[in-house]
Amino acid sequence: xxxxxxxxxxxxxxxxxxxxxxxxxxxxxxxxxxxxxxxxxxxxxxxxxxxxxxxxxxxxxxxxxxxxxxxxxxxxxxxxxxxxxxxxxxxxxxxxxxxxxxxxxxxxxxxxxxxxxxxxxxxxxxxxxxxxxxxxxxxxxxxxxxxxxxxxxxxxxxxxxxxxxxxxxxxxxxxxxxxxxxxxxxxxxxxxxxxxxxxxxxxxxxxxxxxxxxxxxxxxxxxxxxxxxxxxxxxxxxxxxxxxx
Numbered sequence: 612x613x614x615x616x617x618x619x620x621x622x623x624x625x626x627x628x629x630x631x632x633x634x635x636x637x638x639x640x641x642x643x644x645x646x647x648x649x650x651x652x653x654x655x656x657x658x659x660x661x662x663x664x665x666x667x668x669x670x671x672x673x674x675x676x677x678x679x680x681x682x683x684x685x686x687x688x689x690x691x692x693x694x695x696x697x698x699x700x701x702x703x704x705x706x707x708x709x710x711x712x713x714x715x716x717x718x719x720x721x722x723x724x725x726x727x728x729x730x731x732x733x734x735x736x737x738x739x740x741x742x743x744x745x746x747x748x749x750x751x752x753x754x755x756x757x758x759x760x761x762x763x764x765x766x767x768x769x770x771x772x773x774x775x776x777x778x779x780x781x782x783x784x785x786x787x788x789x790x791x792x793x794x795x796x797x798x799x800x801x802x803x804x805x806x807x808x809x810x811x812x813x814x815x816x817x818x819x820x821x822x823x824x825x826x827x828x829x830x831x832x833x834x835x836x837x838x839x840x841x842x843x844x845x846x847x848x849x850x851x852x853x854x855x856x
Contacts, residue, residue: 699736699744699745700736700745700759700761700851700852700855701735701736701849701850701851701852702731702735702736702737702746702848702849702850702851703731703732703735703847703849704729704730704731704732704735704737704847704848704849705729705730705844705845705846705847706719706727706728706729706730706842706843706844706845706846706847707723707726707727707728707729707730707844708726708727708844709772709841709842709843709844710726710727710841710842711841712834712839712840712841712842715832715833715834715839715840716831716832716833717831717832717833717842718753718829718830718831718832719753719830719832719846720752720753721739721747721748721749721752721753721754721755722739722748722752723739725752727842727846729848744758745757745758745759745852746758749789749827749829750789750790750827751789751790753790753829753830754789754790754827754828754829755827755828755829755830756825756826756827757822757824757825757826757827757828758824758825759824759852759855760821760822760823760824760855760856761821761822761852761853761854761855761856762819762820762821762822762852762853762854762856763818763819763820763821763822763850763851763852763853764817764818764819764850764851764853765784765796765817765818765819765820765828765848765849765850766815766816766817766818766848766849766850767782767784767796767815767816767817767818767830767848768813768814768815768845768846768847768848769782769813769814769815769832769842769846770811770812770813770842770843770845770846771802771811771812771813771814771834771840771841771842771843772802772809772810772811772812772840772841772843773802773809773810773840773841774807774808774809774810775804775807775808775810776802776804776810777801777802777803777804778801778802778812778834778835778839778840779799779800779801779802779834779835780799780800780801780802780812780813780814780832780833780834780840781797781798781799781814781832781833781834781835782797782798782799782814782815782816782830782831782832782833783795783796783797783798783816783830783831783832784796784797784816784818784828784829784830784831785828785829785830785831786820786822786826786827786828786829787822787823787826787827787828788826788827789827790829791827791828791829795818795820795828796816796817796818797816798814798815798816799814800812800813800814802840811843812840814832819853821856830848
């Protein structure tokens, strides 16, 4: 038990005790039935332990205009227009080159090697192995894996061409597992015979869908009416995260 020096007690009236000493030490607990008021600094040798003992987390040391939150949930909150997300959640790709299809149906590959394959814009959130991005090649070379759960918008557009011949185009976005045949979106159109030169046609489909983490999709196309259509280099797809979940 330690005793306070007389000149350290400024006032005591049965309900308050004011200490004027610069340092108060105790080897046991300091108990109070009310509030403790500190008019100066409270210095301790172990700030982290003191915060823990007071029930304070690491956020207690952060400024109001520079807060980093790495976990937890926010409820009953409104996100203002000034709130921004990182730019890691969109893709833009087109066919690496025009492709003379000898047979369809056909899928477009994500291995950046097997024709026809997708060529991504330099700023897309893409890495073939998925180590640094939200999107990567999936289980097979024709699968695209989505690493973050959320609601996504996807657009898929196929331009086909043929010389002096009519073709039908049938395109589909499929998922959610590897090599899935589950149809999420589909579109059909045709390449009409306009003249004896090269004729073009386009089919496009879009999708808004809620994906779970690590779901996979693939892009399927087929052609009919006598033979297979060729794929033009402007065939493309794009997708972006609308809302994370």
